[in-house]
Amino acid sequence: MKKILSLLFVSALGGALTLGAYKTFIEQDKTITQQESQEHPFMVPVNYPGAAKALPKVDFTIAAEKTVHTVVHVKNTTINSGAMTFEDLFFGRQPQRAQIGSGSGVIISPDGYIITNNHVIDGSRALSVTLNNNKTYEAKIIGSDDKTDIALIKIEADEDLPFTAFSDSxxxxxxxxxxxxxxxxxxxxxxxxxxxxxxxxxxxxxxxxxxxxxxxxxxxxxxxxxxxxxxxxxxxxxxxxxxxxxxxxxxxxxxxxxxxxxxxxxxxxxGNVQNGILGVRGGSVSSGYAEKFGLNTTEGFYIDEVEEDSGADIAGLKSGDIIQKLDHVKISKFSDLRGFLNSKSPNDVINVTVLRNGVKKEIPVTLFKNETLTVPIIGIIKNAKDKDLRQYKTKNGVKIARLTSNKEYLRYWMSNGVQEGDIITAINNKKVYNIDDVQNVLTNRQPNELLRIELINSKGETERYNFR
Structure with missing residues (x-):
C-alpha cells in the first residue's frame, strides 16, 4: 500500500512540475511570439480601420455622367498629296486624296461653342461634330491659337446643348x-x-x-x-x-x-489672342544661378533685364529681383510664370512679390500689350517709337531690338552692317507699321515664297535682303 501511495505522489509531483514548466516557459514564449506577429507589417488586415480613413471613397459617377454629354467627337477632313503615278507625271497632274482625322472637343456654351485643340482642326477642308446622342453637325472654325494649341469651333444645333463649366486651374x-x-x-x-x-x-x-x-x-x-x-x-x-x-x-x-x-x-x-506682357527677361533660379549671384534660394524667377517702358519698368522692378509670387500663385520656375501670364490680358494689374537684397516686396504691375515679336531669321523686333522713325527718317517700320542668336544668320547680318536699332520698313513688298503687320505677312506667306526684307540701316541707307 505504501508503495502505491509513493508512486501516486511521485506521479502527481512530476505532473505539477511539468505543468509549471509549461506555464512558465513555453506558454510565455507563445504569447511573446503572438505579440511580435501582430506588429509585423505583413500581418495588418486589409480592413484595417486606419487604411479606410487614409483612402476615402471617391465617387466619379456624377462627374462622368455630366461630362460625357458635353464631350464631342470631332472629325477633320484634310486634302493631302497622294502617291504620284506614271500617268500623273506624264500629264503633269498632282494627285490629291482626302484624309480624315479625329479628336475630341468640349461644349462650353448652350448655343454650340466648342473648345478643342488647334492640331485637331488644323488644315481642315470640312469639319463635323458628333454629339453623345449620335447627332452629327457641320462645324465652322471661329479661331485658333497655335502657341497654346487651343481652337474654338461652333455648331448650329436645334436645341440648347449641355456644357461644361470652367474651373480655376x-x-x-x-x-x-x-x-x-x-x-x-x-x-x-x-x-x-x-x-x-x-x-x-x-x-x-x-x-x-x-x-x-x-x-x-x-x-x-x-x-x-x-x-x-x-x-x-x-x-x-x-x-x-x-x-x-x-x-x-x-x-x-x-x-x-x-x-x-x-x-x-x-x-x-x-479674333486673336491678346497677351499681357510683364516686360522682364531672365530665368529660373537654379543652383547655378544661386552660386553665380550669391543667392540664398533656388526657387523663383531671376530678372536679368527689365524691358524699357514696360509695365515692369514703370512699376519699378529691377535687374537682380527674384519673382517669388504672382498674385496668389507661387513661382518656382519659369513655366510657372509663363502659365500665369498666359491667362492674363493687357491692362490687367497683378501683384508681383519679389525678393530684393533679401527683403520681400509686393509691387503692383500693369501688364502691357505685347510689342515684340521673335522672327528666327532676324531676332527680336518691336514696335518703333516716333523718335526712332524720325531718327531714321521714315514714316513706318519696326525696330530690331535684338539680333538673332543663330550664329549663321547673325554672322550674315553683322557682315552686312545691320545693327540693333535699324528699322525694317517692308516685308515681301508690304509696308509694316507694327509687329501685327509683320505677323500677318509671315502667317500668309506661301511655303516656298521668298522672305524679302527691306530695312534702313544706321547710315540712312535702304537695304534689301532675300531669304528662302
Whole structure:
C-alpha cells in the first residue's frame, strides 16, 4: 500500500512540475511570439480601420455622367498629296486624296461653342461634330491659337446643348483626382481616371509651355477632350502624351483651363489672342544661378533685364529681383510664370512679390500689350517709337531690338552692317507699321515664297535682303 501511495505522489509531483514548466516557459514564449506577429507589417488586415480613413471613397459617377454629354467627337477632313503615278507625271497632274482625322472637343456654351485643340482642326477642308446622342453637325472654325494649341469651333444645333463649366486651374492641387473624357481610337465617350501628377510642365525645352500633367490614360483621339475634377468642372483640355510608341505609357498633359478660357474669350472678342506682357527677361533660379549671384534660394524667377517702358519698368522692378509670387500663385520656375501670364490680358494689374537684397516686396504691375515679336531669321523686333522713325527718317517700320542668336544668320547680318536699332520698313513688298503687320505677312506667306526684307540701316541707307 505504501508503495502505491509513493508512486501516486511521485506521479502527481512530476505532473505539477511539468505543468509549471509549461506555464512558465513555453506558454510565455507563445504569447511573446503572438505579440511580435501582430506588429509585423505583413500581418495588418486589409480592413484595417486606419487604411479606410487614409483612402476615402471617391465617387466619379456624377462627374462622368455630366461630362460625357458635353464631350464631342470631332472629325477633320484634310486634302493631302497622294502617291504620284506614271500617268500623273506624264500629264503633269498632282494627285490629291482626302484624309480624315479625329479628336475630341468640349461644349462650353448652350448655343454650340466648342473648345478643342488647334492640331485637331488644323488644315481642315470640312469639319463635323458628333454629339453623345449620335447627332452629327457641320462645324465652322471661329479661331485658333497655335502657341497654346487651343481652337474654338461652333455648331448650329436645334436645341440648347449641355456644357461644361470652367474651373480655376490655379486652385487645382497635385494629387487631386481628375477624369479624362474623350474619344481615343474612335471609341466614343471614354472615361479614364487618375490624379494630377504635376503642374507647369514644359515639354518643349524652350520655356513656352505650362501643362497640367496627369496619369489618367490618354491616347490618340483624346486630344481636345475634357480633363475634369470630381465635380465635373473643366480643369484642362487634354493635348499631348509623352510616349515613344504613340500610345499612353503613364503620362499625359493638358492645357490648364485658365489659359484655355482666356484664349477662347480673346478669340470671341478680338479674333486673336491678346497677351499681357510683364516686360522682364531672365530665368529660373537654379543652383547655378544661386552660386553665380550669391543667392540664398533656388526657387523663383531671376530678372536679368527689365524691358524699357514696360509695365515692369514703370512699376519699378529691377535687374537682380527674384519673382517669388504672382498674385496668389507661387513661382518656382519659369513655366510657372509663363502659365500665369498666359491667362492674363493687357491692362490687367497683378501683384508681383519679389525678393530684393533679401527683403520681400509686393509691387503692383500693369501688364502691357505685347510689342515684340521673335522672327528666327532676324531676332527680336518691336514696335518703333516716333523718335526712332524720325531718327531714321521714315514714316513706318519696326525696330530690331535684338539680333538673332543663330550664329549663321547673325554672322550674315553683322557682315552686312545691320545693327540693333535699324528699322525694317517692308516685308515681301508690304509696308509694316507694327509687329501685327509683320505677323500677318509671315502667317500668309506661301511655303516656298521668298522672305524679302527691306530695312534702313544706321547710315540712312535702304537695304534689301532675300531669304528662302
Amino acid at each position: 490655379d486652385q487645382a492641387k497635385i494629387g487631386e483626382w481628375v477624369l479624362a473624357v474623350g474619344n481615343p481610337f474612335n471609341l466614343t465617350s471614354t472615361v479614364t481616371a487618375g490624379i494630377i501628377s504635376a503642374k507647369s510642365r514644359d515639354l518643349s525645352g524652350f520655356n513656352n509651355q505650362s501643362f497640367i500633367q496627369t496619369d489618367a490614360a490618354v491616347n490618340p483621339g483624346n486630344s481636345g477632350g475634357a480633363l475634369v475634377n470630381t465635380n465635373g468642372d473643366l480643369v484642362g483640355i487634354n493635348t499631348a502624351i509623352s510616349s515613344q510608341t504613340g500610345s499612353y505609357i503613364g503620362y499625359s498633359f493638358a492645357v490648364p483651363s485658365n489659359i484655355a478660357k482666356k484664349v477662347v474669350q480673346d478669340i470671341m472678342e478680338f
